[in-house]
Amino acid sequence: MTPGAVLRRTGYVAFMAAVLAFFAVPMLWLASAPFDSNPGLGLRWPDWTLDNIGKTFAHPYALGSLLNSLVLCVVATAATTAFATLAAYALSRVRIPGRDALLYVLLLLSSVVTGTAAMVPIFVLMFQLGLINSQYATGLVIAGGLLPAAIFILKDFVDSVPRSYEESARVFGASPTQVLTHVVLPVARPGIATILVWAFVQAWGNFLLPFLLLRDVEAQPAAVLLRTLKDEGGSANLTVIPVFSLLYAIPVVALYLFVSKRYGFRFHGGIKA
């Protein structure tokens, strides 16, 4: 190798090592602090223990908030997936008057009306309707924000499903309902599953809307509780926070792994809240 090549190679290795360190070092805390007998903010080789897990479960609101997260996610995910599937199918197969304009507006809405830009009117709306602290209503608000992108991705997916299946079924005398439940739904399942997981992950990680709309600690999901975990003295409760962070993050990572293993990590032009 020429000196220049050696230099370039060294630079390359150094850069890659720096990138790996940059991305890995912040995460190491999540692997060490939950299992340290005296967890702090700094990173160190833990004095291994599982006591923190017991203490976390003993926290009066920890388990309840995870259940609240589940309720919120089920409402948001069910509404998003069901309504987006229906809408995507209809928009894909039937030329409803004004369809193209509607699709364009949906595409705009999916990025223009963000949670931060709409937090004031959404808060005022729920406040005036007396729906502050309602988990179901908050779930529906989240679903409203996810639906435009969900419809778009699913419509793209349904567009790529061959119409010949439905035509054959029709030829053999199937009713529209039968065609939908026995032909379209099974074929579209990977697309629907992707939306299901995506909506769940988005709702699970959403902080702003539940933070605004669920003021009562009994109704708050894990995202909001984690933010407010304090010990008796008012400082951050470092026994509970690391374990709880881990518990709260695991479903998200597990679902991503599941989807990428089952359906491949498809890159839908990137979907994010």
Next chain:
Amino acid sequence: MVSPPQETPQRRREGARDTAGLGVARAIGFVTPAMLLIGIFLVFPALWTIYIGLTDYELTGAKSISPRFVGLANFLEALDDDLFTNALWLTVVFVLGSAVIGQNLLGFTLAWLLRSARPLVRRLVEALVLLSWILPSVVVAYLWIALLDRDGGTLGALLGSPGTAWLVEYPMLSLIVFNTWRGTAFSMMLYSSALAAVPPSQLETARSVGASGWQTVRDVVFPHIRGHVLTNTLLISLWTANDFTPFLLTAGGPNHQSETLPIFIYQQAIAGGRLGYAAAISFLLLLVNLVVALLYLGLLRRRS
């Protein structure tokens, strides 16, 4: 935001053929529930912001019961409000530093270098970068609070100089580095797929005439991915400008030094109770979002 599908001529011809025999009436019935939710929780709030922004509506007190119509007073006040100009400026700095420069450059560099990396290295880097993107924001905030803490923080220990409270002394710099870490995955994936479309023969030619890496990127690769660079920059800028995660790290402090627009809106509306004023600022943010989104869709349409 999602990119619209590429309409192939064949797909257009297949278009909307009602193969299941649904009929227009039933199709409208299928679309209605979704449109109701979108209408109530997305379109109506966006339009209502305009009206609230023209009143002196407040969370508590007399003005919460009978708000008055004040015309453009809120917007005029914003012009004179040092905190608002401060928030606007910090948002521009945040977007330029972490999205336009940070995520864009690191994302492209990673996509470019990982093509020739060993499979193990590539998978490891990609997994870590993706993980930093998918972890919930509250968890990520704690990770960075732990990293940057004054007393026991990992960064202080690594640099051998504990005692620097990064989030207090350099709040914006910390947020910019944080958001680069947080969001690079999107740019990396987008540029990876864009680079896959650059004809290998042209790269081969560049190498055979002895072009350096930088020359190849500038003269061969860039012309192919220019459109992607533009659309990517627009999207990540939009997301970054609307990102509420900085609130979880610094809550806008110390003394408004990291109060970007989303945090400013929150502080005015919820903490300060000034819903009318905050709605007027929200409307400005919505307007900027709309302009960026229209630009983005226009670019996509021209490309296809």
